[in-house]
Amino acid sequence: MKQPISPELIEKKLNRPKPRKFSRPSGATYPLTALSALKTILTILSQPLKSFRTLHDAALRDNGALVIDREYRERWSSSIADYAHWYYADKRLLHSISWLGVPTRKMLADLWVYQEIIHECRPDYILEIGSLFGGSALFMANVCDMIGHGKIISVDISRAIYGVSHPRITELTGDCASPEIIEQVRALVSDGTVMVIHDADHNRTAVMRDLSNYAGLVTPGQYLIVEDGIVDLFNPERSRLAKAYPDGGPLPAADQFAKQHAELFEIDMNRERFLLTSNPRGYLRRKYPSGTR
Numbered sequence: 001m002k003q004p005i006s007p008e009l010i011e012k013k014l015n016r017p018k019p020r021k022f023s024r025p026s027g028a029t030y031p032l033t034a035l036s037a038l039k040t041i042l043t044i045l046s047q048p049l050k051s052f053r054t055l056h057d058a059a060l061r062d063n064g065a066l067v068i069d070r071e072y073r074e075r076w077s078s079s080i081a082d083y084a085h086w087y088y089a090d091k092r093l094l095h096s097i098s099w100l101g102v103p104t105r106k107m108l109a110d111l112w113v114y115q116e117i118i119h120e121c122r123p124d125y126i127l128e129i130g131s132l133f134g135g136s137a138l139f140m141a142n143v144c145d146m147i148g149h150g151k152i153i154s155v156d157i158s159r160a161i162y163g164v165s166h167p168r169i170t171e172l173t174g175d176c177a178s179p180e181i182i183e184q185v186r187a188l189v190s191d192g193t194v195m196v197i198h199d200a201d202h203n204r205t206a207v208m209r210d211l212s213n214y215a216g217l218v219t220p221g222q223y224l225i226v227e228d229g230i231v232d233l234f235n236p237e238r239s240r241l242a243k244a245y246p247d248g249g250p251l252p253a254a255d256q257f258a259k260q261h262a263e264l265f266e267i268d269m270n271r272e273r274f275l276l277t278s279n280p281r282g283y284l285r286r287k288y289p290s291g292t293r
Contacts, residue, residue: 080275085234088241088278097135100142102164104135109274110227111136113283115143117195117271122149123222124192127185129176129210130199131156134164141168153188155181155200176200182213193219199227203245207253215257215265218286221293224265226254226282233280254282263287 067073087107088094094105104111118126118140126144131137131154144150145168152169155176156162162171170188174181194217198210207226218224229251236242258267264287271283 102135103133107278123195204248
């Protein structure tokens with residue numbers, strides 16, 4: 001039986017230095033000066049239609065606005081981009097997400113999509129490359145319990161903070177790029193249908209290496225999911241997330257892989273229909289051979 005993750009360890013992770021907390025637009029006004037007044041007049045004269053729309057929309061903010069509750073109008077006033085960045089940049093939120101008490105650092109919409117895929121595709125094996133605490137492995141094992149089908153193979157280089165145990169989960173500990181681990185995985189999944197989720201080293205070259213090693217295991221109709229390409233969507237001049245991967249992260253690797261293997265995989269954008277996802281263009285579905293379906 002695995003020992004539960006200690007509250008002290010989780011607290012230690014939560015108390016690491018954190019990026020600036022996301023704040024909603026305050027609606028604060030700015031001091032009126034001669035220069036600012038002149039700039040405003042010039043803007044109105046040069047862009048009358050745009051200026052009218054701005055004034056018109058401001059006038060309707062309280063009268064005729066789509067959201068009539070003031071508190072929620074402010075809470076929902078930020079863009080999807082602002083919210084998605086805050087979701088990952090403010091670690092207090094990301095690190096607070098759990099499944100049955102086990103930390104699970106995922107976008108909630110993606111977890112919902114995972115259970116849809118597992119139910120629809122019913123893979124015999126789900127290979128998770130990178131499990132960390134084990135929350136997502138446990139989540140998928142519980143979904144498999146509910147449908148009465150499927151096993152999870154968790155590959156991670158360390159189990160120092162991994163804290164789950166479930167009869168449907170098989171743990172392989174070691175470098176996912178090592179020939180020994182690759183051979184063990186191939187032996188375990190050789191007799192069934194396979195879905196692969198990549199959540200290991202997010203550097204572009206490492207992701208490409210892992211996709212090369214494991215994508216061939218994905219069987220027709222199943223998914224290869226490349227996680228956390230969201231970090232590549234942000235401007236590195238404004239986001240610490242993007243700065244962490246100067247040579248690119250999962251998204252350019254997924255794009256390159258999809259382009260090189262277009263005859264085998266297709267990007268399933270329907271899996272991003274909730275808009276919020278940490279896996280942009282990362283849901284790759286293995287095509288069936290021509291004439292077989």
